[in-house]
Amino acid sequence: MQAIILFGVLISTYLMVIAKRSTSLIRAFRYQSFCLFLATLIIAFNEKQLDLYIVAGLLFVIKVLAIPRYLYRFLNKIKANEDLGLFINAQLSLLFALGFTYLAWVFARRLIVSDYALAAIVPAAAFFMVLIGIFLMIFRMTALAQIIGLLAAENGLFLLASTVSGGMPFFVEIAIFFDVFVSVIIMGFFIYRINKLFTHIDVNKLSRLRG
Amino acid sequence: MTILLQLALFIGVSPFLSGLISKIKNNLRMRRGMSVFQPYYNLAKLFSKSEVISENASWIFKLTPFVVISSALTASLLVPVIIFSNPLVNAGDFLALIFILALGRFFLVLAGLDTASSFGGMGSSREMFISSLAEPALYLAVFAISLRFGSTSLVEISQMHTLSASLIVAASALFLVTLAETSRIPVDNQETHLELTMIHEAMVLEYSGKRLALIELSAYLKQMILFFLIAGIIFPIAPFGAVNFTQSFFWLAWFLARIFIIGLIVSVLEVSVAKMRLFRAADFLGFAFVLGIVAVICAILGV
Numbered sequence: 171m172q173a174i175i176l177f178g179v180l181i182s183t184y185l186m187v188i189a190k191r192s193t194s195l196i197r198a199f200r201y202q203s204f205c206l207f208l209a210t211l212i213i214a215f216n217e218k219q220l221d222l223y224i225v226a227g228l229l230f231v232i233k234v235l236a237i238p239r240y241l242y243r244f245l246n247k248i249k250a251n252e253d254l255g256l257f258i259n260a261q262l263s264l265l266f267a268l269g270f271t272y273l274a275w276v277f278a279r280r281l282i283v284s285d286y287a288l289a290a291i292v293p294a295a296a297f298f299m300v301l302i303g304i305f306l307m308i309f310r311m312t313a314l315a316q317i318i319g320l321l322a323a324e325n326g327l328f329l330l331a332s333t334v335s336g337g338m339p340f341f342v343e344i345a346i347f348f349d350v351f352v353s354v355i356i357m358g359f360f361i362y363r364i365n366k367l368f369t370h371i372d373v374n375k376l377s378r379l380r381g
Numbered sequence: 382m383t384i385l386l387q388l389a390l391f392i393g394v395s396p397f398l399s400g401l402i403s404k405i406k407n408n409l410r411m412r413r414g415m416s417v418f419q420p421y422y423n424l425a426k427l428f429s430k431s432e433v434i435s436e437n438a439s440w441i442f443k444l445t446p447f448v449v450i451s452s453a454l455t456a457s458l459l460v461p462v463i464i465f466s467n468p469l470v471n472a473g474d475f476l477a478l479i480f481i482l483a484l485g486r487f488f489l490v491l492a493g494l495d496t497a498s499s500f501g502g503m504g505s506s507r508e509m510f511i512s513s514l515a516e517p518a519l520y521l522a523v524f525a526i527s528l529r530f531g532s533t534s535l536v537e538i539s540q541m542h543t544l545s546a547s548l549i550v551a552a553s554a555l556f557l558v559t560l561a562e563t564s565r566i567p568v569d570n571q572e573t574h575l576e577l578t579m580i581h582e583a584m585v586l587e588y589s590g591k592r593l594a595l596i597e598l599s600a601y602l603k604q605m606i607l608f609f610l611i612a613g614i615i616f617p618i619a620p621f622g623a624v625n626f627t628q629s630f631f632w633l634a635w636f637l638a639r640i641f642i643i644g645l646i647v648s649v650l651e652v653s654v655a656k657m658r659l660f661r662a663a664d665f666l667g668f669a670f671v672l673g674i675v676a677v678i679c680a681i682l683g684v
Contacts, residue, residue: 173546180675181553188668260664264671271675291682 175212176295178205179329180271183302186322187267188260191252192245192314196238199318202299203233206325213332221340222332228347229328237321237354241314244358248365255311255372263309267302274298292333299326313361313371317354324350383463391457394637395601396420398608398644403572405648420601424594432590435496445492446588446595452485453599456606461539462636474533475523479516482603486512489596493584504583507659511561511568511580514666519558521673525551526614528680539613547679550672552614557669559607559647561662563600566651568662578656605640608647612639 182201189195207230214222258266271294278294303323307316328346365371400417407414416422434443459473459481473481486508493505525547527533561568564581574582585596616639657665 174549177546177550177675177679181550181672184668184671184675188664261667264667268671268674271678 173291175205175209176291179209179295179299183299183322184264184267186306186318187263187302190254190256190260192254192312193242193252195254195315195318196241196245199321200234200238202322202325203229203238206329207234209329210332221343225332225340225343225347228344232347232351233321233325236351240354240358241317244362245314248362248371251312251370253312254315255374257309257311263305266305270301270305271298274301293330296326296330296333299323299329311372311374313357313364313373316373317357317361320357321350321354384458384469387458387460387463388454390462391454391602391605392598394640395605396424396598398605398640399601401641402644402648402651405645406652409649409652420597424598427589427594427597428591430590432588432592435498435587438496438587441488442492442495442587443592445488445495446592446599448488449485450595450599450602452481453602453606456481457602459535460606460609461536462609471534471536475527475535475538476533478535478606479519479523482606483512483516485599485603489584492587496587498587500583500586504580504586507580508584510659511662511666514663515558515561515669518554518666518669518673519562521670521677522551522554522558525554525673525676525680528677539617541617544615544617545679547676547682548614550679551676552611554669554672554676555607555611555614556646557665557672559604559611560650561666561669562607563604565647567654567657567665570656578659608640608643612643615639616642 179202182198182205185198185201186195189198207226210222210226210229214226256263274297275290275294277297278290282290282293284290300323303319303321303326306319306322310316310319361371364376368376397417397420400415400420403419404414404417456478458469459478490505490508493501493508495501523533526538529545529547529551530538530541532538560566564571569580570578571581573579581600585593588596
């Protein structure tokens, strides 16, 4: 059951890679977070811990509902161009993503020493999400993609933490959620300022100064 | 006897499936829509009409509808629906099924080129473009399923009831391919006859009367076969083997129900997404291809 949800995570991450427009990227992030929510719920059910249930609830409220909604509203407000600006086209990005899948799998197998091959699947998925997050931050031009990339990498770390160690201490978890939410808001505000100053959010052109 | 029963099941239900999908779509759009039985009326009308054949058409044009319908009928016999005392179920495996369907498509493409009308040629080239992208994904999905069960035989696959991650990913790849192959919305649109966007319709534009009816019927059959394959992977049940009357009734109900569930998913999806540009279809099918690769990897890992 958990494996099936993990492949939901995998597919939604692929969707993030092929997204060409901001709205579809945000939607893919929402799917990814939702799959993560289900996975956390299953872990909570298996370990029978109240903390994990609360963490799953927070995950749902913040990452599935609040952050995507905030980003949608924000996009409407700044009326930025829908185009994400791909350095590498969607097809080639998919091939890269496939390579990352393999890389993550090999890395996880080296890290988790176990005869049971399935033990490495969850860490592999987590590494994969982190890699794709960084990939999105590097190879997409707009600042929005960098926020989403950071969030995707954070999702991967969350998955790793909640499966390998059965969840971080409860207060650490809550603090991280709060941090993420606040950082999204701050980054959104930065983008808003950038957009006002430069009339675009293309990070690639930011190296040229305007006096 | 069982062969006839299976053929009757496929021919009888497949137009209804198409009508049902269009009814659901129209209702979702707050329209009344045509009756669910409209495809039957269309077929009956077309079969009773005389046909017009271009005088430049060669034998390929005249022969194609029969090749297409016979490939669709053969394919519907290879699917393990009723395997109880059915001599044909082991005649071909998964790969044979796909190749037989590809034969029909090959002749359809030739026929589109045959009369040298500009629409026919355009439709044929687009169809080959789409199917050359769709087939690798389809094969990868099939390989994943075969690796999972250690066999390409449809009968053996259908007798093992399991569900696993690789099968789900393979089924989703198969689903995307099915959308492309049955000319559903993200790739093609069945409802419109707008010249610039059509693919399947453009190929068969020259046909009329009985031959058009044959081609439409084979399109319905192909759709039902593909839906049945997806349904068989997602909701695994044993093929028909019961002799008891009530058992066979329940079996039939469940058989139809799962095909209709797939139809429901397709129609909701069709209402909720917009049609892509033709060249975005490469992205769409590339995604299906990657899903196929993931499915194969999962099958090798054994999940």
